[in-house]
Amino acid sequence: MKKVQFRNAWFPYLLLLPQLSIVAIFFLWPAAEAVRSSFYLEDPFGFGATFVGFDNFVDTITSTDYGRIARFTGIFTFCVTFLSLGIALLLAVKADKVIHGASTYKTLLMWVYAVAPPVAGLIAILLFDQHVGPIVKLVALFGWKMQIGVNYFDTGFAMVIAAVWKQIPVNFIFFLSGLQGISKSVQEAASIDCRSGFRRFWTVTFPLLAPTGFFLLIINITYAFFDTFGIIDVILKTEPGNNPVTLVYKVYLDGFRGNDLGGSSAQSVVLMILVFILTVIQFRLIERRIHYT
Amino acid sequence: MATITLDTVRKVYAGNVEAVKGVSVDIDDGEFIVLVGPSGCGKSTLLRMIAGLEDITTGDISIGDRIVNKVDPADRDIAMVFQNYALYPHMTVYNNLAYGLRNRKIAKDEIDRRVKEAARILEIGDYLERKPRMLSGGQRQRVAMGRAIVREPAAFLFDEPLSNLDAKLRVQMRVEIKRLQKALGTTSVYVTHDQLEAMTLADRLIVLNGGAIEQIGAPVDVYDKPASTFVASFIGSPAMNLVPVRSENGRLQAESGAGLDAPNLHGSDRYLLGIRPEHLEISGEKANGTDGLSMEFTVNVLEPVGAESYIYGQLDGAGPEIVVRAPSHARYDPGTVLYLNATAADIHFFDAENGRRIEG
Structure with a gap:
């Protein structure tokens, strides 16, 4: 490879500046601000702040509310990640085998990708509407009286369904391209070596999809943690009451609805640390077992 | 060990493209048959139909006494060597060889014996714990051969197995394939577009043109008495x-x-x-x-x-x-x-x- 040398040593940094400033302004600065204000008790009207040390963190972690919401976030994240990855993989495997009208199937499965999260939430509200929602009517046939916004479980269920529905297309696209990246002759060799398609999938196809799967796992956990905000907000109609919310949504509620900026900042710092630990664990434990071609 | 019989086998693709036009041939037990012809003559399609990787439009293919038209590739008792080797990239060489045997519920020590034996014959014993990406082209080729040998199948199917190797290695592997096939006595069908490979390997040649058989015969007979101008100009270099x-x-x-x-x-x-x-x-x-x-x-x-x-x-x-x-x-x-x-x-x-x- 040809090595290009800039005459001015600062010129490369100048070229990097737009990207670096975006990182600084939209990530580093707010993060630093969050860390700083997590140690202060902010006046609700913004007139002043008092340094309170770790009080905000202690309050956050010891509150009964926080544990409950953290547990829901965990279950929510697990369900969304597991279901959206699993269903997307199933659809991708099936779509990969379709010969006639393949592009129609693929387009139909992908278009949801273009729907904005709040719109996805709105559609979910229509589907789960108390009076006209087709899903509510469907489950009513089986004797389940679904009450979104009233019943804790039902509301959480609707959130999971909406979030999964929104995420499947992204996973589908990645899994499909991952599947198409697997050599056809390797699959044919496997079909001569192993009769059971099920076993073949788990012993050959799945391990070769693992790099894609690992990437998507991280993307999906991050999605369930942070990007489901819009869906949750629309489903709750910004009236959380006793309904389930995720940790990120609680950061918003406490900070901007409850005007407790210090406590909210402390929560977001805890979230940052959680995500950091999670990422380290994922890369350390899982990536080691993954074969990259 | 088995005979392979093709009875007016046809393959028609969507859009009425006839890739194989009624091919009939009887392959003897232990015979080395080479399918040779230019690109698009249907030789690979024919081989893949024997393997079960392509459906048969009409006609019958039998391996041994059994018509295998509807039999799953894994149950046809064949082993195939692919042009790009098609090794499982995430498995070690040992597991590449053992995979097909494990799926057939063969006892563990028997698997071990066969893998070690194949590794000895092909001189790949030192690489058994390596992944395919750590091997050279020639070594991968040997592993692909090993994967076929350990199965102890009724027939070997080769799909241009040497075309990714450099010229020197190709000659060496060609000699080795011939020697192995004679030693094992396994019926083999070998596809190539290289007329030199075809001449040197085959007990009998099948020259294909446009999905139909132009000539079947021993290499010398095909060379001495080409049945058509197509065969005459295809076999022999420079051409007739x-x-x-x-x-x-x-x-x-x-x-x-x-x-x-x-x-x-x-x-x-x-x-x-x-x-x-x-x-x-x-x-x-x-x-x-x-x-x-x-x-x-x-x-x-x-x-x-x-x-x-x-x-x-x-x-x-x-x-x-x-x-x-x-x-x-x-x-x-x-x-x-x-x-x-x-x-x-x-x-x-x-x-x-x-x-x-x-x-x-």
Whole structure:
């Protein structure tokens, strides 16, 4: 490879500046601000702040509310990640085998990708509407009286369904391209070596999809943690009451609805640390077992 | 060990494209059959139909006494070696070899015995714990062979297994495949577009053209008595010279006019006359005899290839291009006029209309 040398040593940094400033302004600065204000008790009207040390963190972690919401976030994240990855993989495997009208199937499965999260939430509200929602009517046939916004479980269920529905297309696209990246002759060799398609999938196809799967796992956990905000907000109609919310949504509620900026900042710092630990664990434990071609 | 029988096997793809047009052949137990032909002649499709990787449109394929049209590839008792080796990239060499056996519920120590045995025969014992990406092309090729051997199948199917190797390795592996196949005595079907590979490996050749069989026979027979102009120009390098000729006063001369004189052995008015480059004898003057072929030839290019040289030129300055094999030290300047002579026994006659061989 040809090595290009800039005459001015600062010129490369100048070229990097737009990207670096975006990182600084939209990530580093707010993060630093969050860390700083997590140690202060902010006046609700913004007139002043008092340094309170770790009080905000202690309050956050010891509150009964926080544990409950953290547990829901965990279950929510697990369900969304597991279901959206699993269903997307199933659809991708099936779509990969379709010969006639393949592009129609693929387009139909992908278009949801273009729907904005709040719109996805709105559609979910229509589907789960108390009076006209087709899903509510469907489950009513089986004797389940679904009450979104009233019943804790039902509301959480609707959130999971909406979030999964929104995420499947992204996973589908990645899994499909991952599947198409697997050599056809390797699959044919496997079909001569192993009769059971099920076993073949788990012993050959799945391990070769693992790099894609690992990437998507991280993307999906991050999605369930942070990007489901819009869906949750629309489903709750910004009236959380006793309904389930995720940790990120609680950061918003406490900070901007409850005007407790210090406590909210402390929560977001805890979230940052959680995500950091999670990422380290994922890369350390899982990536080691993954074969990259 | 088994025979393989193809009975009017056809393959028609969507859009009514007929890739294989009613191929019938009986392959004997332990025989090494090579399917040879240019790209798109249907040879790979045919092999994949035997393997079960392609559906059969009509006709029957039997392995042993069993019709396998609807049998799953894994149950056909065949092993296939792919052009790009198709090793499982996430498995070690050992597991690549053992995978098919484990799926057949073969006992663990038996698997171990077979893998070790195959590794010994193919000299890949040192790489058993490596992943395929850590192996060279030749080593991967050996692993692919090993994966076929450990299965102890009724038949080996080879899909251009040597085409990704460099020239030297290709010759070496070719010899090794031949030796292995003879030692194991397993019925083999081998697909290639390389006529040299086909000639050296095959017990019998099947020359395919446009999805149909042009000729079946031992390599020497196919070479000596090509059934059509297609086979004549496909088998042999450089290809057989083909000259359109017509009858004139009981003798033959080139359609383009003068420069060629040959006996008319089959009483027809027009032929394609075939003569291999190595059967032409170079002479300074026209042959006197009348029972053989003689042509007047103008040199265009001399192509030395080491052990011998090829002279390209034309009949009397016109007509089709002719190739002659000459000794390696031969030196002829462009424009030199030579006489090329051949005995009647070395001349091939083909029908001018359909290109089929005319036997005398």
